[in-house]
Structures are given as structure tokens and as C-alpha cells.
Amino acid sequence: MTLEAVDTSANLRRWQQRIFWLLWTAYASYYLCRVNFAVAQPAILKDFPTWTAAQVGAIPSVYAAFYAAGQFINGMIGQRVGARRMMTGALVIAAGTNLAFSMTSSYAVMLALWALNGYAQSAGWSLVVQTMSNWTAAARRGTVTGLLSTCYQVGNVASWLVAGYLCDALGWRASFWIPSLVLVPIAIVFVVFVRNSPEDAGMPPVRDPQPAGTPEQDATPAATEQALPIGQLLSLTLLNRMLWILGLGYFCMNAVRYAFMNWSVQYMADFQGRSIKGGAFTAVAIPLLGSLGAISAGWMSDVWFGRRRAPVCALMLGGLAGVCIVFAYVPQGWWIPATALLGVAGFLIYGPDMLMSGAATVDVSHPKAAAAATGMTMCLGATGAIFSGAGVGWLKDLAHGQWSLVFWVLAGLALVSAALMASIWNARPKAKA
Numbered sequence: 001m002t003l004e005a006v007d008t009s010a011n012l013r014r015w016q017q018r019i020f021w022l023l024w025t026a027y028a029s030y031y032l033c034r035v036n037f038a039v040a041q042p043a044i045l046k047d048f049p050t051w052t053a054a055q056v057g058a059i060p061s062v063y064a065a066f067y068a069a070g071q072f073i074n075g076m077i078g079q080r081v082g083a084r085r086m087m088t089g090a091l092v093i094a095a096g097t098n099l100a101f102s103m104t105s106s107y108a109v110m111l112a113l114w115a116l117n118g119y120a121q122s123a124g125w126s127l128v129v130q131t132m133s134n135w136t137a138a139a140r141r142g143t144v145t146g147l148l149s150t151c152y153q154v155g156n157v158a159s160w161l162v163a164g165y166l167c168d169a170l171g172w173r174a175s176f177w178i179p180s181l182v183l184v185p186i187a188i189v190f191v192v193f194v195r196n197s198p199e200d201a202g203m204p205p206v207r208d209p210q211p212a213g214t215p216e217q218d219a220t221p222a223a224t225e226q227a228l229p230i231g232q233l234l235s236l237t238l239l240n241r242m243l244w245i246l247g248l249g250y251f252c253m254n255a256v257r258y259a260f261m262n263w264s265v266q267y268m269a270d271f272q273g274r275s276i277k278g279g280a281f282t283a284v285a286i287p288l289l290g291s292l293g294a295i296s297a298g299w300m301s302d303v304w305f306g307r308r309r310a311p312v313c314a315l316m317l318g319g320l321a322g323v324c325i326v327f328a329y330v331p332q333g334w335w336i337p338a339t340a341l342l343g344v345a346g347f348l349i350y351g352p353d354m355l356m357s358g359a360a361t362v363d364v365s366h367p368k369a370a371a372a373a374t375g376m377t378m379c380l381g382a383t384g385a386i387f388s389g390a391g392v393g394w395l396k397d398l399a400h401g402q403w404s405l406v407f408w409v410l411a412g413l414a415l416v417s418a419a420l421m422a423s424i425w426n427a428r429p430k431a432k433a
Contacts, residue, residue, distance in 0.1 A: 031155030032179035039163035043172035057393030063118035068382035070122025082196035083127035091187035093120035102176035126374035146298020149354035156287035164280025247380035249420035254381035258388035272335035285343035290350030297351030309360035317418035324411035
């Protein structure tokens with residue numbers, strides 16, 4: 001190896017670390033202005049006693065609907081524009097909508113603001129996945145994506161802890177306007193220092209190792225920077241049968257994930273007798289153990305299953321269905337066992353979530369359509385998340401405030417998702433062209 005090659009390799013590693021931490025920090029900060037609503041929700045219900053659980057649940061459902069539409073639209077646009085500009089804009093809009101949300105008492109305005117927040121935040125994970133894919137070879141994709149996905153578990157923990165403290169100390173409005181102030185400086189740092197690909201940093205693209213005897217491929221920036229036309233992106237994405245199976249599985253899985261995210265603080269408050277602050281502190285067991293689940297799932301898919309993501313997803317989702325069934329039998333007031341179950345659920349949720357929305361989607365998509373494919377998967381997942389707001393609120397109202405019906409429905413959704421992932425058990429990543 002020449003001295004020039006050593007210098008290039010060292011420079012690439014430095015850039016990979018830089019890009020990793022910029023993406024990690026930016027996407028973690030999204031959650032400060034996203035899941036804060038779940039913590040403020042019980043206080044909002046008390047502040048507006050004429051609103052039903054289904055009405056308040058409709059606010060995150062509207063968020064999810066616009067998030068779903070935005071995932072598909074922004075996935076296509078982001079494939080051409082890149083993370084640097086789109087994620088910066090999303091951070092600024094998320095900050096603005098949260099600041100405005102803290103100042104209103106109108107239900108209609110709350111719905112509109114949270115819808116705009118959802119659309120803005122949809123310009124996030126698909127771009128993170130695309131950018132990290134540009135900087136990482138397929139052999140380490142599961143592990144790297146697992147480590148990167150800890151950003152939204154840590155962001156979730158930070159958001160719930162901060163929002164729980166602010167709701168208790170200053171009222172629910174502070175849990176929106178204070179986090180909004182954090183996002184603007186992060187947006188400035190992001191736009192200044194991030195690069196969408198190695199070519200943007202003046203380096204050759206990262207390529208997967210080629211089998212012996214394979215001719216060297218053209219690695220010039222001009223060849224790799226050329227974006228596919230929108231029509232071809234749509235064709236490669238919408239006609240991909242395996243991507244549809246993965247997306248439908250993610251639809252069911254995300255309904256379960258967001259049900260836990262949107263309602264766990266409420267569940268701990270009104271069923272297990274915890275305060276809002278106490279409920280937020282116990283609910284952080286979900287993303288805390290979820291980060292371990294994501295890292296474990298990525299490593300297992302790379303090492304134990306030969307870069308097959310579906311087996312890990314199917315096994316963990318089957319376990320999640322069992323946890324949901326156990327939840328249906330937890331007695332009222334047993335908050336310690338309930339907290340332990342939340343942690344187990346988080347471990348089993350975030351492994352499949354990370355793989356299905358990240359490594360698995362990139363694996364089965366065209367190398368030049370990763371952001372578009374991720375946008376489609378995330379669109380279907382966010383559509384499933386619509387149920388987690390108003391749907392769970394409706395089930396809870398239907399059962400006169402009891403939670404067992406909710407957990408049985410979530411168990412069924414987890415089993416359907418597990419079956420869909422089992423149907424693509426042997427799917428493996430495609431090499432970059």
C-alpha cells in the first residue's frame with residue numbers, strides 16, 4: 001500500500017466519523033421537538049377537559065399522516081437534493097412549529113402546526129440512511145446503522161426527560177418552546193460541516209469489495225454524482241416487490257412502536273398511578289433498552305445471519321407480540337413490572353425498526369435509489385403510525401379506559417409484521433454499482 005493510499009484511507013475514516021456524529025446529533029435533536037407531545041399529552045387533557053382521548057390522540061395521528069406523505073415526497077426530492085440542505089430546513093421548521101404550538105390554545109391550530117412539524121421532520125431518516133450509505137460499504141451496514149440509530153433512542157430519552165421536568169416545573173407549554181431553541185444552532189452547525197457523499201468532500205466514492213478477477217469499475221465523481229430521473233426512481237421503487245413486503249411489515253410494526261411512544265406516559269399516569277414526570281422517567285426504559293436492541297440487531301444481522309436482516313426482525317417481532325399479551329394481564333398499580341416490560345418491549349421494537357427502516361431497505365433497493373426506497377418504507381411505516389394516535393385513543397374510549405384491548409390489538413399487529421418478514425427470510429444486500 002502506498003503512502004498516498006494510507007493518507008486517503010485515514011482521511012476517509014476521519015470524514016466517516018465526522019459525518020456519523022453530525023447525522024447522529026441532527027437526527028437526535030429532531031426528537032426534542034417530536035415526542036415531547038407524548039409527555040405533554042396528559043397535561044393538555046387536563047388543561048382542556050372537554051377534549052376526548054380520541055381528539056387529543058388525533059394530533060399525533062395528523063402528524064403521522066403528514067409525516068407519511070412527506071416521507072415519500074421528500075424521499076424522492078432528497079435523492080437529488082441531499083441531506084445537507086433538506087435536513088437543515090427541517091430543523092428550522094420543526095423549531096418554528098414547536099415555538100408556535102406553545103403559544104396557542106386552539107385545537108385546529110394545534111392540528112395544523114403538528115401536521116407541518118410532521119411534514120418537516122419527514123425530511124430526516126431517509127436522508128440519514130442515504131448519506132450514511134454513501135459513506136459506508138455494505139459489509140458493515142447493519143452494524144453502522146445500528147449504532148447510528150441510537151440517535152433517536154437517545155433523542156427520545158432526552159426529550160421525555162426534559163419535557164417531563166419542564167411540564168412539572170413550568171407547565172406543558174415550556175416543553176415545546178424551550179426545546180425549539182436548541183434546534184437552530186444545531187441546524188447552523190449541520191449545514192456548515194456536513195457533506196452528502198465522499199465526492200462532495202473531494203474523495204472517491206466508497207465501494208464494496210469486488211470478487212477476485214472482477215474488472216475495476218469507473219469511480220470518477222462524474223459517474224457517481226449523476227442522479228436518476230424521477231420517473232426511473234419511481235419505477236425502481238414502486239415495482240420492487242420485496243420492498244413492498246418490507247414496507248407492509250413496517251406499517252404494522254410502526255403502529256406498535258408509535259403506540260408505545262405516544263401512550264406509555266399516559267398509561268403509566270392513569271393506569272399505574274404515576275405523575276407526568278414519574279411516567280416520563282419510567283417510560284424512558286423503552287428507548288434506553290431500545291438502543292441496545294438496535295445495536296444487537298445490527299450486529300446479529302451482519303455476523304450471525306450473513307447480512308440477512310429479515311430473520312432478526314421476524315424473531316424480535318414474535319417476541320414483541322408475546323410482551324404485548326403479557327401487558328394485557330398486568331394489574332393496575334403494578335408500575336415496577338410494567339416498567340420492566342416497557343424496557344423489554346423497547347429492546348424488541350427498536351431492533352426491527354432500525355433494520356426495516358435502514359439497512360434492510362437499502363439492501364433490497366437500487367444503489368442509486370436508497371433515499372427514495374427508504375422514503376417509501378418510512379411512508380408506509382408512518383401510515384401505520386396514524387393508528388397509534390386516534391386509533392389507540394378510540395380503543396381506549398371503547399374499552400371505557402381499560403388497556404387490555406389495546407395490547408391485544410398491538411400483539412396481533414406485531415405477529416403480522418413478523419410473518420411478513422419471515423416471508424423474505426433470505427433477502428441479502430445488493431452490491432453498489
